[in-house]
Structure formats: C-alpha cells, structure tokens
Amino acid sequence: MRGPLPLKWLAWGIALSLVALPIVGVLNGWFASQRWPVRKIELRAEYAHVSAEQIRATVETHLAKGFFAVQLADVQKAVAELPWVERVEARKQWPDTLRLTVYERQPFAHWGEKRLIDRSGEIFEVPGAETMQGLPQLSGPDERLAEVIAFHAECMREFAGSGLSVRAVDLSARGSWRLTLASGALIEIGRVDARHRLQRFLDVWPKLAAASNGPPVYVDLRYENGFAMRWALPEAPVSSPSPGPAPAGRA
Structure with a gap:
C-alpha cells in the first residue's frame, strides 16, 4: 500500500520543476533575455562633480539585455568606479525602469600632493584634485x-x-x-x-x-x-632720490 507514494511525490516534484524552471530562468535572464527591455533610467544624484551623462553612458552598456537579465550588482559596480562616486543604490521597477541613487564623495581635505580625503575619512584620487581650492x-x-x-x-x-x-x-x-x-x-x-x-x-x-x-x-x-x-625683518625704508643741482638761471 505504501509503494506508490514515492512515485506520486516524484511526479509532483517533476511537475513543480517544470512550472518553476521557466519562471526562475526568466527572472535570472537564462533565456528570453532580450525581451522586456529597460527603456527608462531614473537618476537621483547631486551633480557636483559627476554628470548625468557619465552615469547614463556607463549604465547603458549593461542594458543590452532584457529587464530580468540586467544584473544590478554589475550596474552598481560600474557606476561606483566613476571618479567622485562613493556608492550606488540600484533597483528595477517593472516593466521597463532602472532607478539609481548615486552618492558623491564629499572632499574634506587634500592628502599629500594629488589625493583627497572624503568626509568618511577615506583617501581617493580624482583628476585635477591638486587644483581644488579652499581645502x-x-x-x-x-x-x-x-x-x-x-x-x-x-x-x-x-x-x-x-x-x-x-x-x-x-x-x-x-x-x-x-x-x-x-x-x-x-x-x-x-x-x-x-x-x-x-x-x-x-x-x-x-x-x-x-x-x-x-x-x-x-x-x-x-x-x-x-x-x-x-619674525620677518622690517623692510628698509625706501629713500627718495636726492635732488640734483638747481639749473642755472638765464641772464
């Protein structure tokens, strides 16, 4: 009487796998990766040093695949490698939107000749750091x-x-x-x-x-x-040139 039970559970397992596998595959971009493309990029950032154009150009190289195939970790890593970017938060919103929040580094001081310290106490290097004034x-x-x-x-x-x-x-x-x-x-x-x-x-x-x-x-x-x-030595007073002989008058 107990023999058929394992076969029944096995059949149920196979059936659930057949249903779940396509869903997992789509969600992980294993197949149908070109469908449901990402059409919108929404940015939240303070553009003091990094520009929206830089961010978008970096992100778009990761959007050739469809919505489910886009790997958020890869997007975050790529944007975080831009100069002045401290960290990035990324999430997807169905059906076609990628939302990014970009946090820039806030410079606190110069460190040595060409590097900076941010307000988190981390050293970083960006082009033109040595020319920044007021730090x-x-x-x-x-x-x-x-x-x-x-x-x-x-x-x-x-x-x-x-x-x-x-x-x-x-x-x-x-x-x-x-x-x-x-x-x-x-x-x-x-x-x-x-x-x-x-x-x-x-x-x-x-x-x-x-x-x-x-x-x-x-x-x-x-x-x-x-x-x-x-103390600095006092500057010597500038002496005015002595007047020359008075010109002779005319008779």
Missing part, C-alpha cells in the same frame, strides 16, 4: 591618516580665537609634526609631547601678539622648556 592640506603616512585627521581637528579647536589660522598639518615618516599657518608661517612641533608643546605656545601667544606687529614667520617648539620664534 586644508594634510599629509603623512597613509596608515596614520586617522591620527592626522584627529590632530588637525584638535588644532582647529585650540587655535580658535587666537588670531592664527592653521592651513596645513604634516606628519613626517619619522613622526614629527609641523603646522603651516594661513600667513605662511611654519610651526615645528616635533615628535615628543606635541600637544603639550603646542598648548604651551598658545597659552603665551596672546601676550606675544600684543607686543608684536603680526604673526611670526617661524616657531620652533622642539625645546624642552620653551620655544624659539622668528
């Missing part, structure tokens, strides 16, 4: 990026209200810190007790500023119990 200049070993960013943030807080503005932070391969001010002045901090020595200078700076005619051109904080400063 602080940070540099150091790549593996110490987070440390340089943190020290820059600390400097911005500590210098607030001092009348001095930090334009660049540099960490050498040997671990020595250097600041460049907006005035062009250099502050050598060194490797030892960097934060303590910088704070010691800022504590004294208000009195020094009151007695000087502007920021120094060089500050060396690499002393155990003090620091050295140098």
Whole structure:
C-alpha cells in the first residue's frame, strides 16, 4: 500500500520543476533575455562633480539585455568606479525602469600632493584634485591618516580665537609634526609631547601678539622648556632720490 507514494511525490516534484524552471530562468535572464527591455533610467544624484551623462553612458552598456537579465550588482559596480562616486543604490521597477541613487564623495581635505580625503575619512584620487581650492592640506603616512585627521581637528579647536589660522598639518615618516599657518608661517612641533608643546605656545601667544606687529614667520617648539620664534625683518625704508643741482638761471 505504501509503494506508490514515492512515485506520486516524484511526479509532483517533476511537475513543480517544470512550472518553476521557466519562471526562475526568466527572472535570472537564462533565456528570453532580450525581451522586456529597460527603456527608462531614473537618476537621483547631486551633480557636483559627476554628470548625468557619465552615469547614463556607463549604465547603458549593461542594458543590452532584457529587464530580468540586467544584473544590478554589475550596474552598481560600474557606476561606483566613476571618479567622485562613493556608492550606488540600484533597483528595477517593472516593466521597463532602472532607478539609481548615486552618492558623491564629499572632499574634506587634500592628502599629500594629488589625493583627497572624503568626509568618511577615506583617501581617493580624482583628476585635477591638486587644483581644488579652499581645502586644508594634510599629509603623512597613509596608515596614520586617522591620527592626522584627529590632530588637525584638535588644532582647529585650540587655535580658535587666537588670531592664527592653521592651513596645513604634516606628519613626517619619522613622526614629527609641523603646522603651516594661513600667513605662511611654519610651526615645528616635533615628535615628543606635541600637544603639550603646542598648548604651551598658545597659552603665551596672546601676550606675544600684543607686543608684536603680526604673526611670526617661524616657531620652533622642539625645546624642552620653551620655544624659539622668528619674525620677518622690517623692510628698509625706501629713500627718495636726492635732488640734483638747481639749473642755472638765464641772464
């Protein structure tokens, strides 16, 4: 009495497979891949650096197949490889639409000569990065990026209200810190007790500023119990040419 049951279940399994296989095949683009083409691309993006034309041109190379054959992961990867693109979200909407949301990288600072740091703290490289204006200049070993960013943030807080503005932070391969001010002045901090020595200078700076005619051109904080400063030499006054002999009068 129990013999026919396995055959019955086997028959049901075969029948369900015959029904499901075409559906799975269509959904995965195994066949009928040229049917139901994608006709619309809807974009959501802030076009500060990447253009809609660039995105569309990149996406269209993946739309030769039909709606179900389009692989969203491939589309996202291709668009994400464009300069300035941080990440991409893609989804399909029946019957013929591909929707993309593109997030651009937001530059925070220069890193070295030709690279940038985005607001997520990641280094990236794009054409023309070195010409961008209005960004602080940070540099150091790549593996110490987070440390340089943190020290820059600390400097911005500590210098607030001092009348001095930090334009660049540099960490050498040997671990020595250097600041460049907006005035062009250099502050050598060194490797030892960097934060303590910088704070010691800022504590004294208000009195020094009151007695000087502007920021120094060089500050060396690499002393155990003090620091050295140098101001630009005053320009020599321009002397007016001495008048020559008076012309002789006519008789």
